[in-house]
Amino acid sequence: GAGVSQSPSNKVTEKGKDVELRCDPISGHTALYWYRQSLGQGLEFLIYFQGNSAPDKSGLPSDRFSAERTGGSVSTLTIQRTQQEDSAVYLCASSRQGGPQETQYFGPGTRLLVL
Amino acid sequence: GNSVTQMEGPVTLSEEAFLTINCTYTATGYPSLFWYVQYPGEGLQLLLKATKADDKGSNKGFEATYRKETTSFHLEKGSVQVSDSAVYFCALSDLGSGTYKYIFGTGTRLKVLA
Numbered sequence A: 001g002a003g004v005s006q007s008p009s010n011k012v013t014e015k016g017k018d019v020e021l022r023c024d025p026i027s028g029h030t031a032l033y034w035y036r037q038s039l040g041q042g043l044e045f046l047i048y049f050q051g052n053s054a055p056d057k058s059g060l061p062s063d064r065f066s067a068e069r070t071g072g073s074v075s076t077l078t079i080q081r082t083q084q085e086d087s088a089v090y091l092c093a094s095s096r097q098g099g100p101q102e103t104q105y106f107g108p109g110t111r112l113l114v115l
Numbered sequence B: 001g002n003s004v005t006q007m008e009g010p011v012t013l014s015e016e017a018f019l020t021i022n023c024t025y026t027a028t029g030y031p032s033l034f035w036y037v038q039y040p041g042e043g044l045q046l047l048l049k050a051t052k053a054d055d056k057g058s059n060k061g062f063e064a065t066y067r068k069e070t071t072s073f074h075l076e077k078g079s080v081q082v083s084d085s086a087v088y089f090c091a092l093s094d095l096g097s098g099t100y101k102y103i104f105g106t107g108t109r110l111k112v113l114a
Helices: none
Strands: A005-007 A010-013 A019-024 A031-038 A042-050 A053-056 A065-069 A075-079 A088-095 A110-114 B003-006 B011-014 B019-021 B023-026 B033-038 B044-050 B056-059 B062-065 B075-077 B086-093 B102-104 B108-113
Touching: A005 A088, A010 A019, A019 A110, A031 A075, A042 A065, A042 A075, A042 B102, A053 A065, A075 A088, B003 B086, B003 B102, B011 B019, B019 B108, B023 B033, B023 B086, B033 B062, B044 B062
Parallel strands: A010 A110, B011 B108
Antiparallel strands: A005 A019, A019 A075, A031 A042, A031 A088, A042 A053, A065 A075, A088 A110, B003 B023, B019 B075, B033 B044, B033 B086, B044 B056, B056 B062, B062 B075, B086 B102, B086 B108
């Protein structure tokens, strides 16, 4: 079956513009995670979805960041008024139910560059 | 809070050399532990995992043992190949969060020379 897919693979935008990043998890996986990979911060958690609900948004760095998930499947991460420090690779992962021993399966990421 | 500490890279080895990448953790309870690998230009792939103390995860010649007494999960391979060149990440599932999000180490870049 298909793995986790993300689009676009690369995005270049100007400071102040809004961007939307998309994640298609593995079919049937109820848990979905967003992470960010940047040179200065390593890999850091952003937000967690269980179904369409987001019980943990603790990693979102500011109120410019938001995310939603619809139909228990596709998720969109939106960054408003982008800043240069938002430049990073945004990774999406899914797991079957979000349990403590489960493997998370990662997508290829979206590389965001804010000019 | 929970954390993962990995040895600094880069690590440069000759082909067929023995590899150890150290990983230690601080955590509440006994989290599951993971090693992920990121090959050049690719996404994160699970390499191996262990879900309880004394478990040994293994895959593709790599091994790591969950040691609760030393809070460690060191990655080893007896004979590395050029194709093992990649960045390796140690991670744990955060039991305290209730969401079991991963906490990652900073990653260790491995370069294997022919």
